[in-house]
Amino acid sequence: MNAWRALGLSVMALLASTAAGATVVVHDDRGAVLTFAASPQRIVSLLPSLTESVCALGACTRLVGTDRYSNVPESVRTLPKLGGIEDAQVERIVALRPDVVLAAPSARVIERLEALGLKVLVLESRDHADVRHSLDVLAQLLGAPERAAALWARIDAQTRAAMARVPLAWRGQRVYFEVDATPYAAGAGSFIGETLQQLGMGNIVPPALGPFPKLNPEYVVRAQPDVLMAPARNLAEMPQRPGWSRLVALQKKRACGFDAARYELLTRPGPRLGEAALVLADCLARLPIDAAP
Amino acid sequence: VTLTANPARVQRQRLALALVVLAAVLGLLGLAAGSEGFVFADVFGTAPNADAALVIGQIRAPRTLGAWLTGALLGLAGAVAQGLFRNPLADPFLLGSAAGASFAVTVVLAASGAVARSLGVDAAGWLAQLGLVGAACVGAMGGVLLTLLLARGAQQTTRLLLAGVVVGVVLSALGDLLTSAAPEALRARQVFMLGSTGFLGWNSVVLLAVGLVIAAPLAWRLARVLDALTLGEDSARSLGLALPRLRLVLVAVLALATGLAVSQAGLVAFVGLVAPHLVRRAAPSPHGYTLLASAATGGALLLGADVLARTLIAPQELPVGVLTALLGGSYLLWLLHRRGMP
Numbered sequence: 225m226n227a228w229r230a231l232g233l234s235v236m237a238l239l240a241s242t243a244a245g246a247t248v249v250v251h252d253d254r255g256a257v258l259t260f261a262a263s264p265q266r267i268v269s270l271l272p273s274l275t276e277s278v279c280a281l282g283a284c285t286r287l288v289g290t291d292r293y294s295n296v297p298e299s300v301r302t303l304p305k306l307g308g309i310e311d312a313q314v315e316r317i318v319a320l321r322p323d324v325v326l327a328a329p330s331a332r333v334i335e336r337l338e339a340l341g342l343k344v345l346v347l348e349s350r351d352h353a354d355v356r357h358s359l360d361v362l363a364q365l366l367g368a369p370e371r372a373a374a375l376w377a378r379i380d381a382q383t384r385a386a387m388a389r390v391p392l393a394w395r396g397q398r399v400y401f402e403v404d405a406t407p408y409a410a411g412a413g414s415f416i417g418e419t420l421q422q423l424g425m426g427n428i429v430p431p432a433l434g435p436f437p438k439l440n441p442e443y444v445v446r447a448q449p450d451v452l453m454a455p456a457r458n459l460a461e462m463p464q465r466p467g468w469s470r471l472v473a474l475q476k477k478r479a480c481g482f483d484a485a486r487y488e489l490l491t492r493p494g495p496r497l498g499e500a501a502l503v504l505a506d507c508l509a510r511l512p513i514d515a516a517p
Numbered sequence: 518v519t520l521t522a523n524p525a526r527v528q529r530q531r532l533a534l535a536l537v538v539l540a541a542v543l544g545l546l547g548l549a550a551g552s553e554g555f556v557f558a559d560v561f562g563t564a565p566n567a568d569a570a571l572v573i574g575q576i577r578a579p580r581t582l583g584a585w586l587t588g589a590l591l592g593l594a595g596a597v598a599q600g601l602f603r604n605p606l607a608d609p610f611l612l613g614s615a616a617g618a619s620f621a622v623t624v625v626l627a628a629s630g631a632v633a634r635s636l637g638v639d640a641a642g643w644l645a646q647l648g649l650v651g652a653a654c655v656g657a658m659g660g661v662l663l664t665l666l667l668a669r670g671a672q673q674t675t676r677l678l679l680a681g682v683v684v685g686v687v688l689s690a691l692g693d694l695l696t697s698a699a700p701e702a703l704r705a706r707q708v709f710m711l712g713s714t715g716f717l718g719w720n721s722v723v724l725l726a727v728g729l730v731i732a733a734p735l736a737w738r739l740a741r742v743l744d745a746l747t748l749g750e751d752s753a754r755s756l757g758l759a760l761p762r763l764r765l766v767l768v769a770v771l772a773l774a775t776g777l778a779v780s781q782a783g784l785v786a787f788v789g790l791v792a793p794h795l796v797r798r799a800a801p802s803p804h805g806y807t808l809l810a811s812a813a814t815g816g817a818l819l820l821g822a823d824v825l826a827r828t829l830i831a832p833q834e835l836p837v838g839v840l841t842a843l844l845g846g847s848y849l850l851w852l853l854h855r856r857g858m859p
Contacts, residue, residue, distance in 0.1 A: 292700075293700075308700065311697075404704060404705075404708075405705070406708050406713065406715070407715075433832070433833060434833075437832075437833045438833055438834050438836075439552070439832055439833060439834065440551065440552040440715070440827055440831060440832050440833070440834045441576065441715050441716060442551050442552045442572055442576045442577065443552035443832040445571070445572060445576060446551075446552060446553075446568065446572060457629070464718075465716050465718070466575055466576050466579055466580070466716060466717065466718030466719070467571060467572065467575035467576040467718075470571050470575070
């Protein structure tokens with residue numbers, strides 16, 4: 225075990241030293257150009273999906289701190305937690321002396337950190353294309369651009385495997401994916417909708433309504449979705465909503481309730497998109513086949 | 518009809534008629550307003566189908582009635598509060614009921630998150646669905662009770678008012694503290710604070726109706742107390758009214774009406790504040806009339822906002838509380854601009 229770890233460390237040191245020689249230039253999603261004399265070794269990530277991306281690209285050890293919601297992979301749980309998107313702790317971030325801070329465009333702390341002389345790389349993660357682009361930029365930043373393609377190939381392979389698992393009877397059926405009980409839905413234009421589309425599933429919310437629209441509850445009842453997908457606790461209370469007990473999908477138990485961990489996986493646009501597709505496909509495969517419309 | 522028509526009386530009759538017509542028209546619009554905008558064919562049965570019957574009977578009808586009833590309870594509570602405190606700025610959420618309700622809701626949301634982790638999702642779902650409505654109601658009344666305790670009863674109006682403000686500040690701060698510890702409750706809490714009429718079903722309608730049937734006659738019987746109070750507390754006392762006890766009953770009516778409204782539709786802003794102003798402007802009258810007309814005005818206001826929330830960007834929805842604040846608020850601003858407060 226120790227030998228492996230030593231080997232790993234020395235490989236990493238080698239990588240670091242080769243990377244250290246070259247200047248790294250990356251463009252972020254604001255159009256800012258960030259130049260680093262060497263590939264950053266101390267990274268703070270303020271978004272769970274970016275934390276996951278850095279780790280999936282094999283640079284987990286370079287993370288020195290994350291936001292409070294980053295919890296995957298296991299190793300990031302012990303890192304200093306620096307607050308959330310609204311209340312990031314500027315002082316603690318600066319004290320960590322990061323070479324670069326990764327953040328979402330909505331993070332309020334960006335200007336403050338830049339004024340204090342830190343480099344902030346801003347990355348969008350709204351849809352699949354954004355995720356792919358973020359992985360490319362991060363791989364460049366980490367001095368290993370080739371890893372992005374390999375990681376994306378793995379996500380692709382997982383998605384294809386998921387596609388193969390979806391029973392034929394369910395192909396093309398329209399899904400209502402509930403994000404919040406208000407009710408907010410994940411529409412066809414969201415990254416969740418994109419994954420469903422890859423699995424050959426339709427959506428009751430067309431892209432024109434935007435990625436996560438707040439719907440009139442009546443819209444869902446009228447649309448009579450073929451399959452319901454929601455956090456398990458939302459699914460449990462659906463029959464009590466006025467008129468919802470008449471949803472055929474609810475009566476025939478054509479519904480996927482996700483526990484907190486799975487739901488979190490599904491709602492994170494990051495390197496586990498392939499895993500998310502597998503979770504969705506597994507649920508569809510487990511639905512009673514005689515209930516298929 | 519007497520020959521010497523009293524102008525004030527004519528005003529009152531006109532307003533009453535207008536409110537009835539408004540309720541009927543808005544009710545009809547409410548039945549027709551759905552996720553596809555206005556569709557009258559469904560309502561008048563020219564295009565009968567089972568789907569439309571379900572949607573209208575189980576979703577739009579209770580939602581429409583529920584919105585009116587919620588607004589009515591808030592309008593009534595607002596009129597009671599403004600009479601009780603002899604202050605046109607008083608609003609039904611003043612005595613700590615809003616803060617109490619939102620704090621209790623936050624506690625349930627945070628707890629159901631914790632329960633989901635330890636006891637499983639079914640238990641949490643049960644807690645959440647039974648808990649939110651109950652918690653809002655209990656919380657609203659608890660907030661008022663706390664205010665009464667702090668003010669040592671309803672002896673002094675200023676003391677009561679101050680206690681209400683303090684309870685409001687402390688409870689909402691506690692709620693904020695809780696959400697920073699359990700951030701998963703944040704979104705649902707915000708939805709509650711904005712108010713929502715989307716999930717009002719027949720159960721809610723029955724509950725709200727019972728509440729209004731209890732609160733409105735009670736308030737109406739106590740209207741003479743509010744009338745006496747407009748002359749000042751000393752004059753009221755000299756008329757032989759047992760002020761502390763009567764005031765307590767009025768506070769109870771206030772708490773019941775707000776607690777019920779809040780438990781079904783969240784913290785719908787501004788209806789309770791604006792409705793009595795509209796009534797006083799249209800037909801200045803003693804409290805008996807003002808109370809009931811405020812209820813009808815509140816109902817019309819919230820139902821109107823609900824219809825707009827459903828149709829403006831259908832099939833998407835706007836938060837109804839935002840619309841009531843915008844509608845009521847801009848009307849008050851216009852009024853202020855035209856001629857000081859009524």
